[in-house]
Amino acid sequence: MTTAFVLVHGAWHRPSTFDLLRVELDALGHASVSVNLPTAGPDPQGGLAEDAAAVRAAIEAIEGPVVVLAHSYGGIPVTQAAAGLSNVQQLIYLAAYVPDIGESMFTIHGVPDPEDSDALFPIGDDPHSLLYADVPSPLAEQAVADLVEQRVQPWVDRVTAAAWRTIPSTYIITERDATLPVALQERMSAHTKQVRRIATSHSPFLFQPAEFAAVLDELSSR
Template structure:
């Protein structure tokens, strides 16, 4: 037993000395910052968070305000500024617009992961990209806009249409809970022109569902190709909330981005 413990001590010492002799610090795992999109909330990442944390990653699932691209990007940028380690930003749906702007000027953001998400170029809007190709059936499923006292309108998906439109491959019971707890987005946010496109400078990865009814798969393929994505994963038949119905491939792609971007 003493010999075994002595061997382990030597092995650990040798491992530590290898980094010391090379002059390189031991690698630090990036912090994963997850940004949800419209009609969802931070809990939509729960399945992905469980996998990432089990694999040793620190995770922050941000509460995206959904008020406007510039506003929301600044909110996420402030979170990123408070993190000392490298960061991987992952955005779902409209959250892709947010991370594309939030990462601008932040050297610690090493990778962007788009999860059924928009990756607009400067001047483009989420609404414009969604309608660029046929296939989105979101508009007819929206409830009458809710006027806001300060001006503008909030958008929701009708609860009775939420399952089929937004989360068709999620159980009826879970989709019902998601529909009741959905976070609204302002109409203006979906029509706000993008001010920065960080995917032009930062390595990026894409994953989306082949059965997405919010962002047409053809639109996602276009954005991924334009961004010269390092990897594009299409989950056959998956809905817009691919991270809810298929957390495993989403988490694995985020981890792949974290590892490759840290080299």
């Protein structure tokens, strides 16, 4: 039975960020779905619970084996949502947060919670360099134009389950990442069973979608 992929985007993004990757996965025979996280969007709502519920619903809607790809912030709701789901064959954390029980994005970074968690977090002055440094300019410009608002609340909320404790997991370190420091990626990768390294910036699914789909295909066949 062919493995299906559930793709979970990071902060400020929408499901369409994986459109090019999904085309390549389809060419390799893999069905895929890209989850819409409610805390990111033109009208973002909720916190970690709502994002995790969206991920869990997407996984449960698929019959057969599932591989979940979590990018960046997406690692947090995936860690919460996939716990206890028997059809999840593997978790793949792509330059992603891998929290343990009781951790949040803020605790992982070792910083205090903000006074106002019911707020939006700005993307910064140069998202092109931060997120898409090696992506061809026209595509990177479109990706920047597609970014949306992001709530702070899910970054504050702490996970209450850790799916990587029971589900085989792989961490993909992006070695040229300007968003998530490689040293932090390496620290979080200690939670996973295996580690891969790729010489890209933060968004290889846009930089080299065919090559990245081949990596996912290889990992899913193990």
